[in-house]
Amino acid sequence: MNGTENHIHILIHLHPSVSLANLIKDIKLASSDFIKRENLFPKFTGW
Template sequence: MEDHIHILTHVHPTIAVSNLIKDIKLASSDFILKEGVFPDFKGWQDGYGAFTESIKAKERLIKYIKNQEEHHKKVTFLEEYKSLLEEYEIKFDPKFLL
């Protein structure tokens, strides 16, 4: 996807998701900039979204992630993200979703 990525991972309960995301962003930014793989890359956004699912949902999530390009032809990322925030009852200010 050109404007976001999905990562499916198992994280030990002692690992803070914010630390995991910080480490991913730092390492990937360093790699992208050093290797020049995305010439227009200016850095990651400040925020992120993280959702937990049961291990039983693993295969469904893998399929979902693999089909993102086709999926987002029907539903935009922003529409889907708002829907997830509402489904998980996460309060948000729409001005931060632009």
């Protein structure tokens, strides 16, 4: 995992049974929860 101030890069191995859309959905849900729980960006409302 690597990042800059406005985006990140993630290198993964995706199993054929996992859809890319579901992976992105899970990443967005988890990261939104973390950002809100830790109050990292007070005005953040979600992706």
